[in-house]
Amino acid sequence: MPLTNWSDILDKILPDECVEQVICNQFVEPLLEALGFNAQERRPQFKTGNGADKVDFAVRYNKDSDIFSKSQINPYLLVEVKARATGAGNKINLAEGTPQYLAARQQIKKYLLAPKCQTAQWGIITNGVHIQLFRRHGRIVIPATNNEIIKKDNITDIVTQIKNLIENPPKALTISVYNNKGGVGKTTTTINLAAILKKQQKKVLLVDFDSQRDLTKSLKLEVGSVSLFDCLTDKNLDVRRSIVPFSPIGKKGKPVHLFDVIPSDIRMEQLTDNNVTATIQKGSARLRDLLKNFVYDYDYIIIDCPTQWIFFSQSSIYASDVVLIPTKHNGSTSLYNAARVIKDFIPEVKKARNDGGPMALSIFFNGEKITDPQLKVTNAEIEKIIKEYGINLLPYYWPKATPGNVDKTIFSIPSYATVANAAFSHVPAVLLNSTVEQHYLGFAKEYFLYG
Amino acid sequence: MGKFDDIGKLMYLPLEEIKTDGQSYESDFIISAAAEAVLQAGGRNWIPIIVKEISDNNYLVVSNYFIYAVAQKAELERVWCIVIESDEKSIEQAKILARETIPKVNLSVATRETILAALRYLISEPGSALKGVDPVIAANKISEAKRETWSNFNPITTLRCGITKGKKLDALSKVFFLSQPKPSEPPPPAPEIISIKRASRDEIFSHLSYLSKYKIGGFEAIDPDQAADVIFTASKSKWKSLNPISKLECGIDTAKIKTLKTVFSL
Numbered sequence: 001m002p003l004t005n006w007s008d009i010l011d012k013i014l015p016d017e018c019v020e021q022v023i024c025n026q027f028v029e030p031l032l033e034a035l036g037f038n039a040q041e042r043r044p045q046f047k048t049g050n051g052a053d054k055v056d057f058a059v060r061y062n063k064d065s066d067i068f069s070k071s072q073i074n075p076y077l078l079v080e081v082k083a084r085a086t087g088a089g090n091k092i093n094l095a096e097g098t099p100q101y102l103a104a105r106q107q108i109k110k111y112l113l114a115p116k117c118q119t120a121q122w123g124i125i126t127n128g129v130h131i132q133l134f135r136r137h138g139r140i141v142i143p144a145t146n147n148e149i150i151k152k153d154n155i156t157d158i159v160t161q162i163k164n165l166i167e168n169p170p171k172a173l174t175i176s177v178y179n180n181k182g183g184v185g186k187t188t189t190t191i192n193l194a195a196i197l198k199k200q201q202k203k204v205l206l207v208d209f210d211s212q213r214d215l216t217k218s219l220k221l222e223v224g225s226v227s228l229f230d231c232l233t234d235k236n237l238d239v240r241r242s243i244v245p246f247s248p249i250g251k252k253g254k255p256v257h258l259f260d261v262i263p264s265d266i267r268m269e270q271l272t273d274n275n276v277t278a279t280i281q282k283g284s285a286r287l288r289d290l291l292k293n294f295v296y297d298y299d300y301i302i303i304d305c306p307t308q309w310i311f312f313s314q315s316s317i318y319a320s321d322v323v324l325i326p327t328k329h330n331g332s333t334s335l336y337n338a339a340r341v342i343k344d345f346i347p348e349v350k351k352a353r354n355d356g357g358p359m360a361l362s363i364f365f366n367g368e369k370i371t372d373p374q375l376k377v378t379n380a381e382i383e384k385i386i387k388e389y390g391i392n393l394l395p396y397y398w399p400k401a402t403p404g405n406v407d408k409t410i411f412s413i414p415s416y417a418t419v420a421n422a423a424f425s426h427v428p429a430v431l432l433n434s435t436v437e438q439h440y441l442g443f444a445k446e447y448f449l450y451g
Numbered sequence: 452m453g454k455f456d457d458i459g460k461l462m463y464l465p466l467e468e469i470k471t472d473g474q475s476y477e478s479d480f481i482i483s484a485a486a487e488a489v490l491q492a493g494g495r496n497w498i499p500i501i502v503k504e505i506s507d508n509n510y511l512v513v514s515n516y517f518i519y520a521v522a523q524k525a526e527l528e529r530v531w532c533i534v535i536e537s538d539e540k541s542i543e544q545a546k547i548l549a550r551e552t553i554p555k556v557n558l559s560v561a562t563r564e565t566i567l568a569a570l571r572y573l574i575s576e577p578g579s580a581l582k583g584v585d586p587v588i589a590a591n592k593i594s595e596a597k598r599e600t601w602s603n604f605n606p607i608t609t610l611r612c613g614i615t616k617g618k619k620l621d622a623l624s625k626v627f628f629l630s631q632p633k634p635s636e637p638p639p640p641a642p643e644i645i646s647i648k649r650a651s652r653d654e655i656f657s658h659l660s661y662l663s664k665y666k667i668g669g670f671e672a673i674d675p676d677q678a679a680d681v682i683f684t685a686s687k688s689k690w691k692s693l694n695p696i697s698k699l700e701c702g703i704d705t706a707k708i709k710t711l712k713t714v715f716s717l
Contacts, residue, residue: 435585435588441591
């Protein structure tokens with residue numbers, strides 16, 4: 001295939017081109033060609049199956065006799081195209097954080113989750129000025145690249161990066177369960193989420209990256225033949241050998257494998273020692289490299305990390321696609337700390353990672369049942385937080401809000417005595433109690449599972 | 452919606468030409484204060500009443516009853532109205548948008564998310580009969596049940612999701628309906644048997660319509676209008692039974708003749 005002459009292509013597009021179709025023809029078609037999709041593998045104005053919605057392009061590699069442009073089923077990648085300016089001449093600015101960017105991002109998410117796009121794993125938004133790739137995993141749509149400004153000298157790199165990603169799609173979604181405030185049920189959430197995902201036939205790996213070892217202890221596990229702690233410093237060790245299976249005794253009296261765990265090492269406490277930290281090359285970025293070994297094996301990798309913003313939690317979030325933030329409705333500190341995670345910590349990591357991730361998920365309540373008056377107080381508190389930290393925080397607290405309407409529903413998992421008792425029997429509560437199971441199933445469907 | 456009618460238009464109509472079949476239930480304070488606000492604007496109501504046209508110069512309020520009440524209180528001579536299509540669907544939609552009616556979703560096909568949102572709405576209503584029901588659990592169980600086959604909400608009581616027969620189950624009909632037709636009531640007694648040779652075209656039609664309407668013996672597939680024409684015009688003098696009808700190609704085959712005999716004789 002001849003190299004695409006991007007310089008020529010970019011020169012030909014007017015800086016304030018206001019016709020979307022021109023961007024489609026002059027930029028997106030060559031882009032898709034360069035990504036390896038020929039004309040028979042593309043379909044413009046693809047009907048997503050959600051009302052009259054149409055996405056500008058859907059593409060998929062042809063399989064044998066199944067020609068995508070003809071069959072128009074099971075797309076793999078969607079592209080939503082914008083013009084560079086409106087008809088009136090105003091710039092359409094797709095830079096991160098602009099209303100137009102947020103709207104376009106919302107749009108590609110909606111398309112990726114539409115009935116006829118269930119097989120679509122990737123989405124691109126572009127106007128020939130900016131371009132960003134998104135990845136879809138179940139119900140989650142996350143940035144897979146930075147929102148790049150297209151220039152003549154970086155377009156080839158951007159295309160190569162996108163091509164590499166879509167040709168080697170990772171299987172796993174890596175989740176950190178984190179709140180800067182303690183006692184919000186991080187470990188309980190991690191264990192039960194893992195168990196319910198397993199019940200939905202997902203392959204799950206848990207990582208206990210907390211020196212307190214709560215997760216490891218509550219599942220009654222010991223470090224595997226290699227410790228993750230050693231892997232951090234010693235590059236010659238095989239991190240796969242740090243995995244231990246969690247197989248509690250099932251109803252028939254035989255062990256049943258539920259999920260895999262990388263237990264925490266008691267020596268991790270030494271990491272507060274400066275000399276030890278200095279031996280970890282790449283610092284907080286090291287864990288991500290280690291966990292990359294597993295992204296093609298598991299459906300979900302869930303990391304339980306400690307409360308404070310220290311090496312362990314920084315590493316976990318750096319290694320994650322998304323951050324799940326448990327809060328307590330009756331603890332305003334946990335709500336405020338969630339805002340710090342979203343507003344300060346995650347952007348800090350995002351800047352360092354330079355690939356669009358990680359992304360915060362909307363908060364949820366973990367704990368006692370909420371009474372109506374309590375809920376009022378909590379919502380008033382959230383309103384204050386949003387006032388203080390900015391309106392962009394709203395979707396993280398009230399994800400059901402839509403333009404012009406604020407539905408204040410926040411997902412909540414009520415706590416039951418069985419959840420606490422389960423810790424003593426070293427079995428996830430969802431396996432012991434069907435009510436708890438239903439709550440976590442609802443939780444998994446709300447956040448992660450499609451359909 | 453055309454040049455020669457007022458549908459979709461904002462009209463300034465004489466209040467006396469507008470009747471209402473519904474009411475608003477506001478306190479006198481709200482009505483009086485709202486009337487005052489309208490009068491202060493020179494009698495202009497910026498939010499229109501929604502009406503349909505019954506006949507020339509004759510309108511019926513179908514939505515925004517509150518504004519009608521305010522206009523009455525303010526003793527306006529004319530009031531700003533939007534004339535809408537008079538079919539049930541349009542009126543229903545207007546009432547939904549005016550928050551006078553709660554929209555309903557089809558529980559046979561609704562997504563889990565929709566069911567969850569609807570249950571959350573019901574439970575959050577003040578004095579809700581569903582208080583204590585957990586919306587997440589109920590939504591899980593309902594969405595996983597075989598809803599397409601339900602003809603009523605009763606199967607929900609067997610799902611063990613806290614929704615029991617009585618007030619709780621009844622509350623669901625506020626937001627849900629089922630696309631499956633309710634089991635048809637027993638059909639009314641069949642019309643008296645008449646002689647097919649002597650029957651008028653209308654009599655044949657009405658007898659066939661009965662079978663078709665109540666879906667007796669597969670007659671719902673028959674077009675009574677067309678079949679009545681065919682049977683009426685056929686030369687029947689030499690018939691010795693009803694069997695020749697099966698050869699008229701009006702959709703009534705030999706299998707249906709038996710059913711036909713319940714309403715026709717020779």
